[in-house]
Amino acid sequence: MTNFDPTALHLLRVLTGNSKADFRPGQLEAIQAVARDRDRALVVQRTGWGKSAVYFISTRMLRDQGLGPTVIVSPLLALMRNQLEMADRLGLNAHTINSTNRDSWEPIFSQIHAGEIDLLLISPERLNNPEFRTEILTSLLSDIGLLVIDEVHCISDWGHDFRPDYRRLQQVVASLTPNIPVLGTTATANDRVVADVVEQLGEQIKLFRGTLERDSLALHVLPMPSKAERLAWLAENIPNMSGVGIVYTLTIKDAEQVGAWLRSRGIDAASYTGPMDSDERIEIEHRLTDGALKVVVATSALAMGYDNPRIEFVIHYQTPGSPIAYYQQVGRAGRAVDEAYGIAMAGSEDEDIQDWFIDTAFPSESDTNDALSALAAAEGMRVGELEAVVNLKRGRLLSMLKILEVEGAAYRDGSLWFRSAEPWVYPARRIADVTAARREEQETMRRYLGSDDCLMQQLRAALNDPAPERCGRCMNDTGPLARTGVERETIEAALAFLRGEVISIEPRKVRPPGLTVDLNLREHNIEPGRALSRWGEPGFAEQVRDDKYDNGRFSEELVDAIVRMVRTWGPDPAPEWVTSVPSNPVEDFAQRVATGLGLPYVESLHRVATRRPQKTMHNSSQQARNVLGAFDVVATRSEPVLLIDDMVDSRWTMTVAGAQLRAAGSGPVYPVALSDTSGSGS
Secondary structure (H helix, E strand, O other): OOOHHHHHHHHHHHOOOOOOOOOOOOHHHHHHHHHOOEEEEEEEOOOOOOHHHHHHHHHHHHHHOEEEEEEEEOHHHHHHHHHHHHHHHOOEEEEEEEOOOOHHHHHHHHHOOOOOEEEEOHHHHHHOOOHHHEEEEEEEEOOEEEEEEHHHHHHHOOOOOOOHHHHHHHHHHOOOOOOOEEEEEEOOHHHHHHHHHHHHHOOEEEEEHHHHHHHHEEEEOOOOHHHHHHHHHHHHHHOOOEEEEEOOOOHHHHHHHHHHHHHHHOOOEEOOOOOOHHHHHHHHHHHHHOOOOOOEEEOOOOOOOOOOOEEEEEOOOOOOHHHHHHHHHOHHHHHHHHOOEEEEEEOOOHHHHHHHHHHHOOHHHHHHHHHHHHHOOOOOOHHHHHOOOOOOOOOHHHHHHHHHOOOEEEEOOEEEEEOOOOOOOOOOHHHHHHHHHHHHHHHHHHHHHHOOOHHHHHHHHHOOOOOOOOOOOOOOHOOOOOOOOOOOHHHHHHHHHHHHHEEEEOOOOOOOOOOOOOOOOOOOOOEEEEEEEEEEOOOOHHHHHHHHHHHHOOHHHHHHHHHHHHHOOOOOOOOEEEEOOOHHHHHHHHHHHHHHHHOOOOOEEEOOOOOOOHHHHOOHHHHHHHHOEEEEEEEOOOOOEEEEEEEOOOHHHHHHHHHHHHHOOOOEEEEEEEEEEEOOOO
């Protein structure tokens, strides 16, 4: 082992392609701990420090010693793709198993069993697959040379990126013999998260923690409550910025909207979100890396570990409620350039979106107990059946079931879920403590956005950097950006863009399981419709809010806007009468719209049962049940009809009311709403 250090240095230079490269403080020590001493190590270092170099060099050295393969648990596909490219530089036979490459699984499994794999990257979700755990993971762990948990802060529910599947790694680590090294890496772990990670991975773990300073990154805050102002500023300033960059949003809808706006202004921009097709995301990553795109508008799906040396600016159209999340995202900029910018544009909607993420991070005790009681009383339940019992969105219900499965309170067999025999108590105290900590982080970000102190110093302190100092680069050290205002003409164009967006109301097509009331959506479904605005947007949505909650009557301005929207839209066959979902303000409004369109208004639907507001129903089963039986059809006509409501969210009110009209003999039903509220909470 006398040649250990020179060998490691040689591999670093091969990995970086730089014959003069040298280790950063702490890098060689971490490699020695893992590849020489075979210890367990936790590396907490800033973004761009080179954490991946530690595990790639360690893997090459361990494999050259004849030891088994490395398994890297990595949370994001973008991160996996970067890592595969880097591994290839050291001649490592590296592969990944994830949801996008199923056709390659069998050949990879064959190489694993043959001992030909040097490095395997898997998502934490693979650990949730029983077949993978029993047939593949067991084989890997019997001959593993190194286990790497990248973005290890995801193992802690104190962290901003907690993933329930990461919790399984505690059991995996506990099953390893003491001489098998384990490496956890992250750039975003404060003291509380570090303590939780150490508790889960073992008290004997060695901690390598360095400064979070970013010498090339200048931070700025640009308070702009109005979406139209922010859109205008982006359109006027991004073309003049050096290099390429990322604009971060908090919601998928905003990522799509901002991307569309920038493209409409002639800027090479793409939107990047988690639900997008994997091939499309890969193409966007490559185009940004190659400089073929000026900017990508992204959610947090493009954050952890994405390594692009070209990025010279990161702009937050909306800011996250955690300084840790903000540091991670803004850290995409300035990795291989002398000067880069991180700009936080504080919007009026930010705190509402942050509140939603905090409030929905954990299922309530009552929802959890309802689910466990239902599972205990049944001989297996599908998720759709469980939705009829538990009032949670599908994604949140699946997340709750995953947590219960990891903690042993429930288990899955195929598509069925069961209550296990393990006793389990809802961790109310821990959840309250974590929620309180996230509220503290939200307050920290609020102070950051309005502070006169050094911005980088504040971020470093929030992440418990051992020695945070003034950076000398941020706006509070050197002055604000040269240009913070925007042209009135551009703001007007942004407002017109927001108002002119086509907002489709798509019919619900699948009947939720377990409904006993007849609902024939195949024969009696509604047509695609239109909403005038998105809740929370500038323009018409503001007028809708004021009229609904303050004025008590929808204005003539909104009547005229709906009439123009319908005429521009031109549904075919054209509607010949108008009706509405029963409520006094909506009926009054619909009658005036009918007059504006020159069509008769028919009071077709009567409310026969009072139900809870649809916005309190969180999945299709609950939403459909809540509206079924609420209306009777008392009159109808055989021609096409506009069905008007003030708000549309789940679309079940429109779908059920429209199906009843169709069953009673109406022609095609076109839903129309003043505002779409479906994206107002996430």
